[in-house]
Amino acid sequence: MGDLHAALKTTIIQEASVPGLQFKHVRLQNGKDDFLDTLHVHPNSWTTSGLQSSDLLNFAGFRRSPCAFFRSECFAKAIPESFDVDGFAQSAVKALKHLQEGERHLENCGIVIPQPEGWGTGTRRSSSREYVKGDGHVAPKANRLKESEDEFFRFVLSWVEGGGAKGWTTHYRAKHMPLSAEFAAAMDFLGVFSTFRECPEFDFEMCWWQFISFHEDGRGPFGRNTEYVHRYYEAHAAHFSLGLKSILAAHVELNRHGLSFLMPSSSAAPPVGSIPPRKSAPASQPKKVEDLDQFDVALSFAGTEREHARQLAETLRSSGFKVFYDDFYPEQLWGRDLVALFDRIYRKSSKYCVIFVSAEYAKRIWTSHERRSAQARALEEKGREYILPIRFDETDLDGLPPTVGYLPVDQYTIEQIAELLIKKLRG
Secondary structure (H helix, E strand, C coil), X not given: CCCCCCCCEEEEEEEEXXXXXXXXXXXXXXXCCEEEEEEEEEECCCCCCCCCHHXXXXXXXXXXXXXXXXXXXXXXXXXXXXXXXXXXXXXXXXXXXXXXXXXXXXXXXXXXXXXXXXXXXXXCECCCCCCCCCCCCCCCEEEEEEEEECCCEEEXXXXXXXXXXXXXXXXXXXXXXXXXXXXXXXXXXXXCCEEEEEEHHHCCEEEEEEEEECCECCCHHHHECHHHHHHHHHHHHHHHHHHHHHHHHHHHHHHCCCCCCCCCCCCCCCCCCCCCCCCCCCCCCCCCCCCCCCEEEEEECCHHXXXXXXXXXXXXXXXXXXXXXXXXXXXHHCCCXXXXXXXXXXXXXEEEEEEEECHHHHHCHHHHHHHHHHHHHHHHCCCCCCEEEEECCCCCCCCCCCCCCCEECCCCCHHHHHHHHHHHHHC
């Protein structure tokens, strides 16, 4: 990309401002048909510590440089001609707030979000990763000290000593694997984690891990970092996932405009240099990796029918079928573009779609989106059944003709409906 500040002709197309940021959409012209649209952003306020708006702009792909349009420094980036400057300005404010919230949560865990710019603070904070000799696992002495969990992750703190390493390894594993690409990218973004293919703390499944070296300054127990390490670990259950959630919320705001700081992740792949398995064959069958590619059946329901949906989903899953029920995939859904993802699941990726028809279902925005995607698929099926409705009341759904066969819950229990659906899936 060439100079984003100079051309044969420059035209300011639009200006915008929000608290702390000024924006100018500038069109550069270097020939009759040679145009380049650019966005120049000038941060005009900052705090004395923590993430700044300049860091957010750096994450989003903007680069700092002298700027004639602001007669000062700015952050600039080439943009599409139709770029929504006003919308991006609002999203930038929201994304920064999400990142700062994530920063507060993660600092409780001893994890520092990288700060590449630090506009106005005089310092730039890099990743909190420290150099580790070894892999955080294999050592003459490796003892489990503590374990804990939150809604999404399990955590283990172990003591590792020998082989050039002395300190603590914190092991992380999601309760539902694999993580979504966005979730795994958020882990990579923090820059503090490595992966280990066969972690003994999690029954020889893959883990993420970070290592903190033991330090002492010669003042006895009070000069050691033991207390800090344990304090950071204990904070994980209350703060770690909330920190990741805030990072993903910032990603969602930027992604509305085709921008993000989360790169596609390969964290779920075996890490280079990890120790290969010594056994010639596994002692048991590996756990099946769950993904969001293909389903035997997708469930579409309002919150008022969640308990019925859960019962049906668990019965189908226990019978060996792959079911899209949102509570089965919390990590995979976290941070995703749900509009696009749900359209793919209900329109392309499922063999059948079960709709729980009710008055609440007809009112909800998300269920309307799911239903439209399912109806588009039903049209493509040209008469083959795809939508399987379960009726909870007499509500009529737009686009779903009354001639479609329903199963009313006042005549069939969920167990009976599950049996009928299993027969259909096996037919």
